[in-house]
Amino acid sequence: MxxxxxxxxxxxxxxxxxxxxxxxxxxxxxxxxxxxxxxxxxxxxxxxxxxxxxxxxxxxxxxxxxxxxxxxxxxxxxxxCHGPVLSVKLLFRVPPAEVETLALDEGSRTSCLLAQMLLQEKQVIAPQLQSLPLGAGPQDVQSDAVLIIGDRAIQCENSEFIETWDLGDRWCRSTELxxxxxxxxxxxxxxxxxxxxxxxxxxxxxxxxxxxxxxxxxxxxxxxxxxxxxxxxxxxxxxxxxxxxxxxxxxxxxxxxxxxxxxxxxxxxxxxxx
Structure with a gap:
């Protein structure tokens, strides 16, 4: 019923x-x-x-x-998104191929899967996964790479990171979908x-x-x-x-x-x- x-x-x-x-x-x-x-x-x-x-x-x-x-x-x-999304970012302290630890934003499981999926294209060994708590910022963890989503991704200061991926852009470029x-x-x-x-x-x-x-x-x-x-x-x-x-x-x-x-x-x- x-x-x-x-x-x-x-x-x-x-x-x-x-x-x-x-x-x-x-x-x-x-x-x-x-x-x-x-x-x-x-x-x-x-x-x-x-x-x-x-x-x-x-x-x-x-x-x-x-x-x-x-x-x-x-x-x-x-x-x-049909291209860059701005609010889903993967930040790197080391080159993508050298990432050994990855902190994942607890806010969305979709973005966590997408980050790991796109990172696999650059790596042989999967990184050790860590958690980025909802109230924390990327500066609060020392992982080689950090996934952030939502409003804090838009407002994020990326100065301490050597590379930034917009995950929407990378997906749309690689799949044309x-x-x-x-x-x-x-x-x-x-x-x-x-x-x-x-x-x-x-x-x-x-x-x-x-x-x-x-x-x-x-x-x-x-x-x-x-x-x-x-x-x-x-x-x-x-x-x-x-x-x-x-x-x-x-x-x-x-x-x-x-x-x-x-x-x-x-x-x-x-x-x-x-």
Missing amino acids: TRSPSHPEDRLRIGAVSYLNTKPLVYRLVERLPEAKIVLDYPSRLADALAGGELDVALVPSAELLVHPEWSVVSNACIA PFVFAMWVARPGLNFSAVSTELEAARDEGVQNLAAVARKQSAEMRLPFELVLEYLSRNLYFTLGNREKRGLDLFYQRAYECGLVPEIMGAASAVCEQ
């Missing part, structure tokens, strides 16, 4: 990412879904909350479908037809009002308006189309081939059905 919340104690619980890249996706979403409970958190925490039954719908890292094939993609609204970082998904047993419509409407309105979104966020984050607007309008793409699905299919396949996941399970088919 599907669940269609109609009472306060049974209201829809939606989890959205707290980063700048999500702002166009949640534009006026509270007004569109006044009876829903909307929470903001890091991508990995949202995935854990969805898995634990604390959320019904969430914007989660695309890699989560590798371990949760039972989840359904419920919208063509997503966070993707987009990369999808996050998607709206729902746990089983939920009638999500109504929420799908509202999520896509929120995305459409947010994209139409990128200048207003950028103006507000630049003031709150103390970043130049031009930088924020360019990030939202040029670095990011918010629609899950056929080429994005092909990119996801290739990402899942390569993650398996690189030995980063034990099996592909139903991830690709779950996306292609959307």
